[in-house]
Amino acid sequence: MDLLALADFVSVARHGGFGRAARATGRPKATLSRRVAELEASLAIRLFERGARRLALTEEGRMLHQRAGALLAEIDETAAAITSGGRTPRGRLKISAPLLFSQTAMGRLVAGFALRYPEVRLEVTTEDRPVDMIEEGYDLVIRVNPPDDESLIGRVFLRDGLVVVASPALPRPAEGARVPVVLRGAAGQAGQWRMITADGPLSLAIDPVLSLSSMTMVRDAARMGVGAARLPTSLVAGDIAAGNLVLWGEVEGPETRLWALYPSRRLLSARVSAFLDYLKEAFPEGRSEELAAYIAKGQD
Template structure:
């Protein structure tokens, strides 16, 4: 047991950058943590840490030992968290990544509600439009749309969000209203450049059961969907925007939704929805708290968008 105290004090000191900070994480005094580490070094017969008044550094032996025991301590923490979850009180850390627009407009209030329900969890929400590496960035769960899926991740679909093709009333009054995707080539199109791979995101439709991408006159390009929506509302052209961003602007009269089915008429091309997935590394990585989070998101995504 003393050896375990020493390992825990050592690992937390390295993670937090000082013995005092590591001790706070463990809920013990800095003196007690320092004694635990000293006893561990004595038992191992090597020096693990180089201590100064301003910094903490690993010796070569300390680096090797830390690499070996860190995963062991994480397994122990996970085992303890699982036991607490069985008792109905999940705890521990959850790190969630999402694209900025979906995270800001949809995910943030859901994560806030989840945190209120399970107050012993320590949750971090990372809004990032770059490619997210689950291992390097220690991400437990990432929310991705279908074009971001990659091999090696388990993906569970959580939402099918309608896409709106929108323009301001002023733009449509000046340039006319397109009624068919083939007309987009004659309009000012505001197109998203996907931040994580740099490509332009095509505008997909379905006609007679076949998918196709419309030809575009991409006069304005941006890597942020909220910004594209604001530029469309300012009259710059037509933008393809998720309903979680567009619907509020449509309701306020700032944008008009195009290619919508008219009463009694079937549209000649359907708009393919944007599908979102909850992604994690592998089935062995699913802790109880992660399963709780995914089930919560599936249950609380707005009803019209539920998968």
């Protein structure tokens, strides 16, 4: 396969048209059109649907764009590494991270990484929604308990638990008691919380009195004594130690895992590898106590 024709196809697909790609790359529009047509002929498939005013990728075109874009980026990075005498991290690193991790740790993490690797240009967005790494151009995505995705690979770099906490002013409940609670997200209907305490399992009937959009707001409301809350261990460890919150019990269920995900490809870029190593350095054992200590240090 002609790599130059493949690169021209990727440029046209990325920019959404021959004219835009020509302006972005400095290559003649006619040349791009001819090279893409030759690529389609060699593959015996149509890569674009050509309309009067619109150019759209076919299903086959989308598949080739996803694979070829990553492949060409790897070739460029490998060539740069060879000519520079090593795999020095450089270039843009685009990361998506969830809201709570961004609020508590991400700012310091990426600042430290930027100081260590000044040739890397970091771009970090905060969002909890699923993202399409290829289409949206992300190099690395951090997510909590993500669904299986065969197009991605990754590693768990942190584990956390959920606990039920409340202000010391809120009396500890007995089995089956109805208690006011603060929830993250839509309040929904009243239900039950089950937890493990020092005395054994405990079930509580909950009465949602506040519904908030972030864990940090839920924690702040719980501190004020509005109601009990279910929160990550790492987020409230400092408050429990200081007596601002009281631990009622640990929530039953699987642990919370933070994953670092990246497109499944044979060659991992130097900048992504360096950031993965930096996460491992920050949280060597991946325990909630390490994240709690990291959060506490940032608040000093």
